Amino acid sequence: MPRAHKRKGRAPKKSRHTGQDAQAHRAAQGGTELAEEPSSSSPVLEDIPRSSSAAVSGTPPPRPSSPPSTSTTSGRVPDTRPHEGDDSQGEEEQQPPSSGVTPSADRSHSDALATKVDLLEQFLLYKYKMKQPIMKADMLMVVNTKCPHLFAEILQGASRSIEALFAVEVKEINSTCQSYDLVSKLKLPNNGRVRPGRGLPKTGLLMTLLGVIFMKGNRATEEDVWKFLNTMRIYAGRKHFIYGEPRKLITKDLVRLQYLEYRRLPDTDPARYEFLWGPKAHAETSKMKVLEFVAKARDTVPTAFPSQYEEALRDQEERARVGTAATPGATARARLRSCTCPAASSLLLKSKDICYPEENLSHHDRSCL
Known part of the structure; x- marks a missing residue:
């Protein structure tokens, strides 16, 4: 009898997407290689979060999923039916895509653009935190581009992310020397810092609190507020890297500045408290603006909240009537x-x-x- 040959067990092949996923993950983290070696004119950004999507929640950005592999580069679903006498079938499938741009090249461009957006976002927050002027020339050196439309796209992306998280707008304050600043949407002291000194803006947390109160029927219990803030990794009594000690900021500072009302619920033992909008909040913002902020944070539109949207419209009409009546003659x-x-x-x-x-x-x- 022929001698039997034993087959050695083959080790499973390593997925070819592993390296691609790791590279895409590093790009989503904000460009580790670029951030570790900033240009000579750029400050070290190690104390600013790599990605502002994690600035509030404290969680890393989601890992991008690898695209499913396809047998053709043209994007067509291959026809598995037999074709008799069709000699040109193989030649047509071997032709390159008409656009001349492979999906991998397009994905690499998107990753590179996202990395530049994240890097510029870190730079803007660093300059704001250190109370240093933000010059366009410095921003161009950070993103390393001389293309005007590409820089505008990068700046728009960074501005959109900062506005959604911190409720501050990136505005050009001097067109002559092309300098910019981050301007708070509310008239908080120190342009959103609440207390004197350096630091990141607190306006985003205040707008979030106003949104929670509005969504809860214009009053929210302290339990509801902290339950929501805990989902953002903000805990009472635990120092936060942006907001400091959040309980003091919310129940003392913002109440003292009249942006929030913090009052005890009647007939409660032990004592329970609730939050309402303060007079400064009513004067400096509106329910529609707060609803727009909430909708943008959830990547939707204000009309996705029908009852709150109707109430915001009524609030706008009432404000218009009061504004007209307040100026007789x-x-x-x-x-x-x-x-x-x-x-x-x-x-x-x-x-x-x-x-x-x-x-x-x-x-x-x-x-x-």
Whole structure:
């Protein structure tokens, strides 16, 4: 009998996507290689989170999934039916894609662009934290591009991410020297830092709190607030790398600044508390703006919350009516300003530009209107 040959067990092949996944994961983390070796003009960004998507939640960004492998590069589903006498079938399948750009090249470009966006985002937050001017020339050196439209796309992406997390806008404050700054959406002290000194903006946390209160029916218990904040890895009594000690910031600082109301619920033993919007919040923002912030954070639109959207619309209408009623005689003042009569000019100067109702004007003054 022929001698039997034993087959050695073959070790499973290592997935060819492992290296690609690791590389894509590093790119999603914010470009480790680039961040570790910044340019000579760029500060070390090690104390700024690699990805702002993890700045609030504290969790790393999701790992990009590898695309499914295909047997053809043209994107067509291969026809498995037999074709008799079709000699040109193989030649057509071997032709390169008409676009000339492979999916891997397109993916590499997207990864490189995302890395530059993340790097610029870190740079902007670092400059804000250190209270240093943000110059366009420095930003161009950070992203290492001389293409105007590409820089605009990178800056827009970084600005969008910073605005969604910190509720600050990247604005050009001096067109002559092309300098920028991060401007808080609310009039918090120190441009969103709450307390004097260096640090990152607290406006995003405040807008988040206002959103929780609004979504809970314009009042939220302390338990509900902390339950939500815990999902963002923000815990009472535990120092946060952006917000410091969050309980003090929320129940003391923001209450003292009148952005929040923190009051005890009646007939509760032990005592329980709830949060409401403070007068500064009502004055400096609106339910629609807060709803837009919440929707953007959840990657949706305000109309995805029908009841809150209807309430925000009613709030806008009420604000418009109150604004009109708060300026009696505005029409009369506008007419006086447009009038060239010396008496009208004298009246505006004498009243120190205070608007008086039309019935309080003299007969001569009314003739000027």
